[in-house]
Amino acid sequence: MSIAERKAREKAEREKHIMRTARQIATDQGWNAVTIRRLADEIEYSQPVIYAHFRNRDAIVAAVAVEGFGEIAAILRRATEAARNDRQALENVATAYIDFALGQSALYEAMLVLSSGLRFAQPDAPGELRDAFQALSGVVAPFCQETETATETLWAALHGAAELERHGRIRPTLRARRIEMIVQSLLTSGHAGPNA
Structure with a gap:
């Protein structure tokens, strides 16, 4: 060496x-x-x-966030692989996303709450950010023609649900029902395919 x-x-x-x-x-x-x-x-x-x-604390937060996106991408891919069909893959991914956000609260905060300077949806975005988005879009694609917009909508819904629950604003006991409703609304709006 x-x-x-x-x-x-x-x-x-x-x-x-x-x-x-x-x-x-x-x-x-x-x-x-x-x-x-x-x-x-x-x-x-x-x-x-x-x-x-x-260069500063924000740069450390950004580095931790990039690492977190790599971790969540792997978790979402495993959730997809464990599914028997496309609908179950979507449900598994939605559940895994919220479980990650609640179970890794500080990491999730670095990824999507704190200012990090990371550029999302840009050609120069770190590969980990693109991988996480692709892990979400992969389970959306079978059901929606507008895959990117539908993926962003799913992401927004999951993020909102996770943040509200994380801060005690909504009932944890209804998490599974909320996930079911998010999945169903995506299927209904996206002209679901045969595996819905």
């Missing part, structure tokens, strides 16, 4: 360590507790070392 390769690997490992620590602090105490000073204290790096990797 060359010196340049070793330095690149060490840099990547430091960045991962910073991100893991930020994510743990956010999980334990919320994102307001994640500061450059706090990270430096926790991982025993100087603040300039952290700034050498991330």
